[in-house]
Amino acid sequence: MKPGLPLLWRKTKERYNLVGTKCETCGTYYMPERKICAKCRRKGKIIPYAFSGRGKIFTYTVIRVAPEDYEFFVPYVLAIIELEEGVRITGQVVDVDPESVRVGQPVEMVFRKIHEDNPEGLITYGFKFRPVA
Amino acid sequence: MAESIGIVGYGVDVPRYRIKASEIARVWGEEENRIVNGLGLSEKSVPALDQDAATLAVEAARRAVRHSGINPQLINSIFVGSESHPYAVKPTATIVAEAINAAPVLFAADHEFACKGGTAGIINSYALLKSGEIEYGLGIGTDTSQGSPGDALEYSAGAGAGAFIVGKKDVIAEIKGIYAYTTDTPDFWRREHAIYPSHGGRFTGAPGYFKHVQSGAKGIMEKMGTRPSDYAYAVFHQPNGKFPRTVAKQLGFTPEQIAPGLITPLIGNTYSAASMIGLAATLDAAKPGDKILVTSFGSGAGSDAFHIEVTDKILDKRNPLPVLEVIKHKIYIDYGTYAKHRKKLIM
Numbered sequence: 001m002k003p004g005l006p007l008l009w010r011k012t013k014e015r016y017n018l019v020g021t022k023c024e025t026c027g028t029y030y031m032p033e034r035k036i037c038a039k040c041r042r043k044g045k046i047i048p049y050a051f052s053g054r055g056k057i058f059t060y061t062v063i064r065v066a067p068e069d070y071e072f073f074v075p076y077v078l079a080i081i082e083l084e085e086g087v088r089i090t091g092q093v094v095d096v097d098p099e100s101v102r103v104g105q106p107v108e109m110v111f112r113k114i115h116e117d118n119p120e121g122l123i124t125y126g127f128k129f130r131p132v133a
Numbered sequence: 134m135a136e137s138i139g140i141v142g143y144g145v146d147v148p149r150y151r152i153k154a155s156e157i158a159r160v161w162g163e164e165e166n167r168i169v170n171g172l173g174l175s176e177k178s179v180p181a182l183d184q185d186a187a188t189l190a191v192e193a194a195r196r197a198v199r200h201s202g203i204n205p206q207l208i209n210s211i212f213v214g215s216e217s218h219p220y221a222v223k224p225t226a227t228i229v230a231e232a233i234n235a236a237p238v239l240f241a242a243d244h245e246f247a248c249k250g251g252t253a254g255i256i257n258s259y260a261l262l263k264s265g266e267i268e269y270g271l272g273i274g275t276d277t278s279q280g281s282p283g284d285a286l287e288y289s290a291g292a293g294a295g296a297f298i299v300g301k302k303d304v305i306a307e308i309k310g311i312y313a314y315t316t317d318t319p320d321f322w323r324r325e326h327a328i329y330p331s332h333g334g335r336f337t338g339a340p341g342y343f344k345h346v347q348s349g350a351k352g353i354m355e356k357m358g359t360r361p362s363d364y365a366y367a368v369f370h371q372p373n374g375k376f377p378r379t380v381a382k383q384l385g386f387t388p389e390q391i392a393p394g395l396i397t398p399l400i401g402n403t404y405s406a407a408s409m410i411g412l413a414a415t416l417d418a419a420k421p422g423d424k425i426l427v428t429s430f431g432s433g434a435g436s437d438a439f440h441i442e443v444t445d446k447i448l449d450k451r452n453p454l455p456v457l458e459v460i461k462h463k464i465y466i467d468y469g470t471y472a473k474h475r476k477k478l479i480m
Contacts, residue, residue, distance in 0.1 A: 016232045050234075072182055072473055094181060095149050095464065111191040111232055112183040123219055125187065125228060133462050 008124055013048075015126030018109060020087065022049035029085045053109025053127070055083040062098045069115060077101050081129055092128045106132040138262050139304035139441070140297055141269065142201025145413050145456050146192035147293040147400050150179040151463045152471045154288050160468045161283045168288055173374020177291040177401025179466060179474050180277045186215045187225045189294035189406075190275040191232040197271065197296040198233050200452050201303075205233045208298065209267035210240040212257045214250020214274045214405045216323065216330075218243055229273065240267070247321060248370055249431030250274060251295060251405040256311055256437055258299050269300040274405035279475060281329035289373050291401025295409025305447040306416060306425070310440040312353040314345055321432035332432075338376075341434050346370060346380045349428040349436030357440045361385040365423035368411040370430035371397035386426075393418040400460055405431075412441075414456035421445045 011032075013019040020031030024045040028037060031051060037044025060079035063070070070076070077093040079101070093101060094112060107129040115124040153176045155165040169175050180189070190213055198205050213225045226241035240261065244250035251274015258270025275294035280286025299308065320341030323330040333341070346369055354360065361367070367386045369377040374397055381391045394411035397403070403410055408429040415425055420443065427439040472478055 012231060017234060094183065111188050111195070112181075113185060113188060114183075123185075123187075125191075125232070128183070 005122070008122070015114065015124070016111070018051040018053055018127055019048055020051060021046045029087045031083070031087045031089050051083050051085055051087065053083075055081045055107055055129070057093070057101065057103055057105045057107060058082040058088055059103060060093065060101055079129065081107060093130065094128050095130050108132050136301055137304050137307050138259060138301055139299060139307035139444070140416070141203065141300040141303055141305065142197045142199075142298040142450075143296060143413050143416065143452065144193045144196025144198075144200055144454065145293065145295045145406070145410050145459055146189045146196065147403070147410070147460050148178045148180045148184050148189070149462050149464050150181060150474065151176045151465050152179050152468065153465065156468050157288055171375070172285070172289055173378065174289060174398045174401060176399075177289060178293060178403070178460075179471055180292040182474055184277065184292070185219045186217045186275040186277050186294070187219050187228045189277070189292065190215070190225060190229050190273045190296065193275065193294035193296035194229050194233045194271060194273060196454055197298050200450070200454075201269075201298045202450075203269055203298065203300070205235045208233070208235040208239060208269045208271050210258045210261050210270040211235060212242055212244055212254030212272050214244040214246065214252070214254045214272070215276050216245055216247055216250065216404055217277045217279075218245070221325070225275070229271075235271070246435065247431035247433050248372065248402075248404045248407060249429040249435060249437055251409050252427070252429040252437040252439070255297055255299060255439075256313070259308055259311065262299060262301060269298055272297050272299065274407075274409045276404035276406055278402075278404045279329055282477060284329070286330070286332065289397070289402045291397075291403050293400060293403035293406040293410055295406045295413055297409065297412075303446055303450070304444055305450050306419070306441050306443045308439055309442055310353060310357045312349060312356050312438040313435060314348040314352055314438075315435035316345070318345075318432075318434035320434055337432065341432060342370070342372065342376050342430055343380055343383070345434050345436040346428050346430050347384060349430075349438035350384050350426060353426065353428070353438035353440050359424070359440065361390070363424055364390060364426045366393060366415045366419065367391050367426040368394035368408055368415055369428050370408045370436075371395060371411060372402045372407070374398035396456060396460070410456060413452070416443070416447070417452055417455040417457070419443045419447065421447060
């Protein structure tokens with residue numbers, strides 16, 4: 001269940017700064033990153049790309065029965081966010097009354113704690129989303 | 134001409150959750166008016182379950198970078214002051230450095246000096262700038278401190294962060310002088326592994342806060358050859374709404390001079406961030422030529438004092454996210470939810 005330290009560490013830039021990739025040949029964005037462009041294949045030129053963090057709620061669900069370590073958060077909103085670059089990613093929506101969330105609502109990236117192993121364990125930080133005030 | 138060193142950008146973050154002093158008073162059977170009048174504040178900010186000193190520091194730092202307009206790779210020093218660093222061993226500064234894309238070539242360290250670790254970070258960056266070692270430096274004060282349940286501190290211990298980027302180009306407010314005053318005074322402390330701090334009650338006042346803030350403010354004015362009337366604004370550390378008002382009066386400053394920077398009555402004491410958020414709110418209101426006196430305070434005890442002069446550049450570089458805008462979004466919670474947020478429940 002618990003990801004290993006090397007995996008968490010390798011994904012730091014992705015979690016902290018929404019860094020994915022972009023194909024310079026066809027302009028397609030990827031999040032999470034891809035090493036090869038799915039459209040251009042060998043002709044593609046993949047470069048790292050930091051997404052703006054602005055987007056809108058494409059769809060969402062309200063979690064009322066949480067997995068282990070997230071019991072304190074219920075009820076909380078888990079959404080698929082469509083970033084302004086067109087890419088869709090999953091993320092928690094915070095600082096919001098779940099009843100007020102709607103599809104199409106504009107959101108922005110915020111930096112939050114994603115997971116705490118236990119009182120003595122590692123704290124994992126990364127992106128979540130919040131409605132634009 | 135002497136080099137001008139000063140603030141090139143700043144940002145603050147404050148959690149949206151709030152608890153009213155009346156709600157805390159209800160639980161502990163206290164009289165609301167006695168608390169509100171005694172402390173000079175009626176509510177405080179509370180971190181969300183997924184916010185800590187590191188996440189607040191990152192958000193404040195990102196806003197400071199945006200305001201400054203600089204490439205974060207040019208930030209060569211990051212010092213984070215807090216008394217609630219998430220880790221006892223593992224720096225908050227490295228998390229901030231990575232999250233604002235300033236890593237890897239930079240000096241980074243965490244500070245702890247009760248409520249003045251943040252201003253100590255500005256002084257460190259100022260010194261590195263003066264010695265020519267860095268292009269830009271970042272000083273952050275951030276805290277999610279706790280008061281023990283039922284204690285007077287529980288009504289005031291809030292959460293927030295202030296971040297200041299200092300440099301030599303496009304300076305919006307020049308730091309013309311610094312001064313520090315430090316003694317070994319046991320007014321407030323927290324031992325390793327202790328969840329809540331201990332304090333000396335009334336002893337935190339005269340020999341702690343007032344002696345050091347007065348000495349810091351008088352020291353910088355003597356060094357600069359200034360008087361209270363020379364300053365457009367003054368910012369003092371604000372553990373509650375009452376102390377900064379009292380010390381301002383004792384020193385000869387008017388209520389108008391401290392008004393824009395008096396933010397604790399609105400969000401509670403943000404510890405390492407308190408004087409920095411106060412300075413940010415003052416800069417939001419300041420105009421070119423204004424002189425600002427800042428005196429922080431950290432228990433244990435010491436004060437850092439700054440003489441700051443606002444430049445013409447501030448007209449082109451107003452902060453797009455002023456302090457009053459950040460703190461106006463509020464979600465009120467009751468004591469039970471607050472206890473959950475602050476992990477006061479033993480499971």
